[in-house]
Amino acid sequence: MQIELSSFKERNINFLSSFLFYIIGLAFYLSSLLPFMKSLIPKNIPIQVVEQVKHLDYxxxxxxxxxxxxxxxxxxxxxxxxxxxxxxxxxxxxxYSLFMFSNIPVAIKFFLISFKNIFAQHPNTSLFFTSNHLIFSIFDLFNIAYLFLLFILLKWRTNLNYLTISVFIFTAFLYRMFF
Structure with a gap:
């Protein structure tokens, strides 16, 4: 059984709109952390420097x-x-167009975390968990959706076989895990 999605396959994916959506999501995420920036400033910075620099949080x-x-x-x-x-x-x-389009789930995650940080009593940088554990940050649904979208888009836009794309997706997974 073959699913025919030729209209999506032939449609041009715009880099700029995907990139702007990602940047706006990232900006929302960082702006939701602004009220709590004092707790994120490293403690080894002398207090005189922190007080001298105006708007250090921004x-x-x-x-x-x-x-x-x-x-x-x-x-x-x-x-x-x-x-x-x-x-x-x-x-x-x-x-880059395919890569940024596949990053839309990560941008949605940034939006959701920012909304959670606005309405939560104790905001943090994760969506569901109280700590940013490496396993939870890698295996969340948004990163899995990113890898799945990247796999599908590369399969439709290139002539690579499933094994080669799977090796690439595993490499992308390792890149996200370590960086």
């Missing part, structure tokens, strides 16, 4: 936003090199 949040934006762009570039090493022969623009 500086930290904006720096984190740009650092995380750079991180997702770098992750896309590393995964682009890996998929082309495996024989996909895909252009970087096409891969």
């Amino acid at each position: 500086i930290i949040a904006i720096a984190a936003l740009f650092l995380l934006m750079f991180g997702v762009i770098f992750e896309g570039f590393v995964l682009f090199l890996i998929i082309n090493f495996l024989g996909a022969q895909i252009k970087i623009k096409t891969f």
Whole structure:
């Protein structure tokens, strides 16, 4: 039984709209942490420095936003090199479009965490659990949805077989686990 999804297969996926959705979700997430930024500031910074720098919480949040934006762009570039090493022969623009579209579940996770942080009494950086344990952060439904979407999109847009794409998805999983 073959599912025919040729209209989605031929549809052009826009990089900019996916990237903006991801960045807006990330900005919502970081802005929901602003009221609690004092507890996130490292304790080894002298108190005189913390008091001298005005709006240190905003500086930290904006720096984190740009650092995380750079991180997702770098992750896309590393995964682009890996998929082309495996024989996909895909252009970087096409891969970044697929990569950012598959990151939409992660952006939705950022939105949900930010809404939870706004309405919760004790907000944190995880959605369901009270601590950010490595196992819980890797095996959440949003990262699994990201990997599944990336698998499906690469299968439809490249001529790679299932084994090669599975090796790539496992590599993407390891990248997310360690970085």
